[in-house]
Amino acid sequence: MTYDSDALNASIKAAIAEANDDLRALSMSIHGKPELAWEEHHAHDVLTAYMEKQEGFVVERKICQLDTAWRASFGSEGPLIGFCSEMDALPGIGHACGHNLIAIAGCAAAIGVARALREHKLPGRVVLLGTPAEESGGGKCLMLERGAFDGMDACLMVHPGPRGNGAAAMTSTCRTGVTVAYSGRSAHAGGAPEKGINALDAAVQGYVNVSTLRQQLPTTTRVHGIIAGGEHWAPNAIPASSKLLYGIRAPSAKDLAPLVPRVLACFASGALATGCTYTTEGQHLYLELQQNSGLSGVFKSFSEGEWGDEGYEVPAGMTTTASTDFGNVSYHVPALHPMFLLPSASPEDFPHSSSFADAASTPSAHQAALRAAEGIAVAGLRVVVDESFRNQIRKEWEADMAASGAEEAIKQIREALPATGEPVKGGFCSCDH
Ligand SMILES: [Zn+2]
Ligand SMILES: [Zn+2]
Incomplete structure (x- = not known):
């Protein structure tokens, strides 16, 4: 033409x-x-x-x-x-x-x-x-x-x-997000705190763990989040539920794949320390x-x-x-x-x-x-x-795709953090709560 x-x-x-x-x-x-x-x-x-x-x-x-x-x-x-x-x-x-x-x-x-x-x-x-x-x-x-x-x-x-x-x-970074929901057991904070399982403590531990991890992460990564669920809390009751909402970013899917399990370990550790159970649910993956x-x-x-x-x-x-x-x-x-x-x-x-x-x-x-x-x-x-230009950009794109390594990385990220369907259950406590 x-x-x-x-x-x-x-x-x-x-x-x-x-x-x-x-x-x-x-x-x-x-x-x-x-x-x-x-x-x-x-x-x-x-x-x-x-x-x-x-x-x-x-x-x-x-x-x-x-x-x-x-x-x-x-x-x-x-x-x-x-x-x-x-x-x-x-x-x-x-x-x-x-x-x-x-x-x-x-x-x-x-x-x-x-x-x-x-x-x-x-x-x-x-x-x-x-x-x-x-x-x-x-x-x-x-x-x-x-x-x-x-x-x-x-x-x-x-x-x-x-x-x-x-x-x-x-370019932009590759990002996913995660919602962590901790479950514990409520109890009177003054009268019988030993009967409680503190879900807010689990979230605080998870939050602090990520802050500790951050020092060892490349400066090109971002792990940022908040503690949520406070509408159910009172100072005189042990909180039975809490949430963490986090974004996890790295320059590429390949860089994000090894980061996701490290961040998830921070959240798991919060549950382990407090005896809570927890679920994680991933958000859409925004590729770089x-x-x-x-x-x-x-x-x-x-x-x-x-x-x-x-x-x-x-x-x-x-x-x-x-x-x-x-x-x-x-x-x-x-x-x-x-x-x-x-x-x-x-x-x-x-x-x-x-x-x-x-x-x-x-x-x-x-x-x-x-x-x-x-x-x-x-x-x-x-x-x-311009057909030759069209072919040229297609070839460039195919080369970019091959070099990205994203296919394997996406699989790893999704295995660690599924984005749809049932939340993944976690928790280390062996007792019956
Ligand atoms: Zn914006
Ligand atoms: Zn925008």
């Missing part, structure tokens, strides 16, 4: 420029009504209503048996490019991860590619997925299992970051991002050509210790998840802070989001129109 990349890019830019005001209104509407994971009903409704008005798009609501997931599809034949619009916010601090910007950037990219294909009469398909519950719940993990990403030749999305930390292909270098190269060269050097270069070894369920998408198809800088954020305004939520609503943040959207639209369109 022959194509004129300047003319195609001009179509993308024109479409996004025309959509600017509507996208700004959408972004502010979502920002002004922050919704937590799985509750993104307002965002679902306004985004699907908007995409339904775009020429050539067919919209499906509540897909994948998820109330807030959606799909907008364009085209009927040819290569398929995917984009994602995240929507969820954080408890108490609103859109502190800037997902209002991600939502409209996904729309902008999809509209831009569709316009270019239509104007230049080129075959090709676009799918924009509304992906709920990134902050917790693994929305993309479920949508992957239910086939939403199948058949894509590549998938792209963007994410805002603080000034000076932007990059075209910065496999950023496709071919896609990243197109994004970076286009963005630098248009906007100058805004930190798109990734210093060797640079990573973030945050995680995303888009990492799992990058294990399914060639993918790119560039960060873009929010000019209104200071280097201290890292995502998940209230100041970052403020920065995500500024006009300059909006402009930055649409610039990033142009970048992924240009890279995505290249996948559609």
